[in-house]
Amino acid sequence: MTKTLYLLRHAKSGWDDPVARDFDRPLNKKGEKAARTIGQWMASNGVAFEHVIASPAVRVIDTLDSLWSGYGRKLEPTWDRRIYLASSATLLDVLREVSDEHDSVMMVGHNPGMxxxxxxxxxxxxxxxxxxxxxxxxxxxALAQLEIDIDSWGDIGKPVAHLKRFIRPRDLDPELGPDAE
Known part of the structure; x- marks a missing residue:
């Protein structure tokens, strides 16, 4: 059996927005456009998933709002505070808890964890x-699609995945390239 994991890093946030906590930083306009563009690409390329797990940080919530507008439908995520600025070990622990009824999952979070x-x-x-x-x-x-040779999410962790796709906003719209980072 194979499980599919989509890893979406939140879109570009606004550093010039005067918020008290990093957790509360919203997206900037280019971030909104990038997330919407990725959502449009997902819709036109048949990307589908059954379950979404996401950090509850404002920039992730904003990313998903923009992504859904491009994707054309909305899935209600499971918000998990552990994803906020998490290490890979923590993210893998979160994934191990996913129900095996879901064969395709999207996790939305932060780097360097993603x-x-x-x-x-x-x-x-x-x-x-x-x-x-x-x-x-x-x-x-950016969105990564991994095909993982496991029967159960509880088995995730060994390097047995195939990185099927890695899509960056700049791949779809040059205006969203590195100078926009």
Whole structure:
């Protein structure tokens, strides 16, 4: 059996917004556009998932709001505070708790945790050019799709995943490239 995991890093947030806590930072306009663009790409490429787990940080909530507007439908996420600025180990613990009735899950959170999950699950054996792209940078609003050779989410953790797709906003719209980061 194979499980599919989508890892979405939140879109670009506004550092010039005067908020008291990092947790409360909203997206900026380019972040909103990037998330909407990724959502449109997901819809046009048949990306589907049964369950969403997300950090409750404002920039993740905003990312999902913009993503859904591009995707054309909304799934209500399970909000999990443990995802906020979590390590890969913590993110994998959260994933191990997912019900096995879900074969396809999207997790929405923060770096470096998102890219570290890719590094922990995809073998570093030179066979994945996409993994090498993640090593260069996992930019905001980027989406990774991993196919994982496990029967149960409880078994996640060994480097047995295949990185099927790694989509960055700049791949879809050059205006959303590095100078916009």
């Amino acid at each position: 890219e570290d999950v890719v590094f922990d699950l995809v073998p570093d054996d030179g066979s994945s050019p996409l993994r090498e792209e993640v090593e260069v940078k996992y930019p905001t609003a």
